[in-house]
Amino acid sequence: MTSTTPQSLGRDVPSTIGGVAGAPPATRAATLVGRVTGGKDSAPVETTSPFTGSLTATLPQATDADTRAAFAAARQAQQAWAARPVAERQRVLVRLHDLVLDRQDEVLDLIQVEAGKARIDAFDEVASTALVAAYYGRHSARILRPRRAAGVIPALTRAGEVRHPKGVVGVISPWNYPLALTAMDVLPALMAGNAVVQKPDNQTALPALWLHELAEEAGLPAGVWRVVLGRGSTIGAALVEESDYLCFTGSTPTGKALAGQVAQRLTGYSLELGGKNPMVVLPDADVAKAAAGAVTACFSSAGQLCVSVERIYVHDGIREEFTRAFVERTEALRLGAALDYGADMGSLTSAEQLAAVDAHVADARERGARVLTGGRARPDLGPLFYEPTIVTDVPESARLFREETFGPVVAIYGYANVDDAIERANDTKYGLNASVWTRDTRAGWALAARLKAGTVNVNEGFAATFGSVGVPMGGMKESGVGRRNGAEGLLKYTESQSIAVQRGLRLRPFRGMPPALWTRAMTVSLKALRRLPGR
Missing domain, CATH: 3.40.309.10 (Aldehyde Dehydrogenase; Chain A, domain 2)
Incomplete structure (x- = not known):
């Protein structure tokens, strides 16, 4: 293996120490960190760059009360966001797609500084984020639109399915793909009409905060997506107990523990866990x-x-x-x-x-x-x-x-x-x-x-x-539960509701009609219905 010759880029991006990636400029880091919800009443955490060991950022850490307050505020903001037409929500992602590609150098530097990646690997995250924004910016309305279905009695029963947002989605993101996995989980949750409270990993929080900043610049209302930082031992219970749906990416043991906690509340979850x-x-x-x-x-x-x-x-x-x-x-x-x-x-x-x-x-x-x-x-x-x-x-x-x-x-x-x-x-x-x-x-x-x-x-x-x-x-087996991406990655953040309108014929015997006669007539009808197209 050979090593590259480190060199400064000579531009206003994360500074270089000894020619290698050091810390982002203090003003830029402070701007992004200012987007974090809570953390005034607990000791901050300092993160360091894998490349050099130098200070990267000082991050406020939310308390349990901070996290629950974030969910309460997000729940209020969610109602107005969900009331917007899906097509309007899609336009936010279309604008975000362009912003991510146009300003990619900013986040490439942040990913390298915090995660220690080669730049080509950091670009994979940019490309993935753009692809996710483009897909849900184009297809969400089609996936979420009401769906008609065959009613029990043709012409007399009109049936269909509508989708409602879960409410407030909790997203726990890992350190290894801080931009891409934020986009893959947060953006479809927002497109479904939910609000989001996200907990990125402390080590790589800045790329998530950068995307948060761009999303609001693209038109996402302030407060619909909130970011909290903190250790699971401090705010994990609030994330589980306040979420209407929980999305977690991380280790299999932690995923199993979270699944057990969520099961007590009978709310949904998706987990992407380990692999070999x-x-x-x-x-x-x-x-x-x-x-x-x-x-x-x-x-x-x-x-x-x-x-x-x-x-x-x-x-x-x-x-x-x-x-x-x-x-x-x-x-x-x-x-x-x-x-x-x-x-x-x-x-x-x-x-x-x-x-x-x-x-x-x-x-x-x-x-x-x-x-x-x-x-x-x-x-x-x-x-x-x-x-x-x-x-x-x-x-x-x-x-x-x-x-x-x-x-x-x-x-x-x-x-x-x-x-x-x-x-x-x-x-x-x-x-x-x-x-x-x-x-x-x-x-x-x-x-x-x-x-x-x-x-x-x-x-x-x-x-x-x-x-x-x-x-x-x-994943299958112990690699997880649920799916991200595609229609499933959007629909998992919704509740399905079936509605049927019955006209004319009641689905019980007419007055004075013997039940035995009714059931024989229905049996003949059910056999005939099976042969109709679309049944």
């Missing part, structure tokens, strides 16, 4: 393309991506060739911290994540695994850098075999037949994302349907499904 995502390389795959795709699938955002690949199953006939090509491409990656496109991979985001990655690799080594490349931290580049790492011969006893690493580490395994590869790929408690590589795309589609994962990409790692906003995204 497989990639299956079929014997007919283009080895060079598969190796290049694996680099992106495994090492984007330093592997800190819920849908990144951590296991690769390669047919024995091409395993040696693939491994050689994959290692070569991985070793050519440029690691760096400059606020430009010179680096292919940035750093990890936290010391805790660095320790977890290092522990997984060390444990695998001790149990007999071989490290083909990488496998060490790079403090010469920054406090949280870790080399992109490829291992093989990982035994089942190693933590790396089954546990999610959430870092730039991937294990390669061979297989003899496709059925074996599918069985091993599915042999996990998770089911978030998967990848298949083959020259025969029809066979790839068929194999993809056999993998137990919420999204499967053929000849791609994750971006094909991640960027296809019109189809749902979510």
Whole structure:
């Protein structure tokens, strides 16, 4: 692995310290932090940049009372917002789409400074945000419009379905994709007519606040979307108890705990949780393309991506060739911290994540695994850098075999037949994302349907499904409940209501008519109705 030459961009964006990303200008950070609701009565939290360890921002922390007050205020603002025509709400997202693309340099810097990403990975978040805004800015009215349905008695029963917003949606966002996951969860909730109270992670709060600022500039009424900051131990109960629907992205253990709490209130929730995502390389795959795709699938955002690949199953006939090509491409990656496109991979985001990655690799080594490349931290580049790492011969006893690493580490395994590869790929408690590589795309589609994962990409790692906003995204098994994106990602934030108008004939016997005669007549009618089109 090589390192890029850090250089200052020489523009009014986050300052550079020693040529690498340091802290955003104090005035800009203060402007964004000023959008946070509450926090006057508790000690603030200071965050630092993964690239340098320097101060990034001082963040107010909400109390339980602050959070409940935010929900109360949002509930009042929601009524007027929900009363607006959907087409009017859509226009806010159309304007937001343009603002995000036009001012992307601002948030690219913020994402790099707070999350430690390479700029190309930060741009993935910008692109995803724009795609989400465009999709719901165009299709929300169609998805939400009242739907007619067949009534029980043709011509005499008119039936249909209407959608109502849940009310106030609570969104708990993770640190790893602070802009994209804010957009994917908050924007459809708003389009459905809800208000939102969001809790971003402290470490990467500024990109969410930046999008919040742009949304109000695009026409979102002030107060409809509120942002609170704080630890789950302090404000978690308020988020669960005050939300009419809860949306959470994070670890599986935390998701299970939240689901149990929400169940006591009988309100809805969606959870996107952990993953141990497989990639299956079929014997007919283009080895060079598969190796290049694996680099992106495994090492984007330093592997800190819920849908990144951590296991690769390669047919024995091409395993040696693939491994050689994959290692070569991985070793050519440029690691760096400059606020430009010179680096292919940035750093990890936290010391805790660095320790977890290092522990997984060390444990695998001790149990007999071989490290083909990488496998060490790079403090010469920054406090949280870790080399992109490829291992093989990982035994089942190693933590790396089954546990999610959430870092730039991937294990390669061979297989003899496709059925074996599918069985091993599915042999996990998770089911978030998967990848298949083959020259025969029809066979790839068929194999993809056999993998137990919420999204499967053929000849791609994750971006094909991640960027296809019109189809749902979510996990099977312990990778989550519910879906984001597509119609499901909007409708989950609504309550469906069925309305039927009955005219003329009552659905009970006429006065004086024997019930037995009525039921025989209805039986004949029901048999006839089954043959009508549309029934």
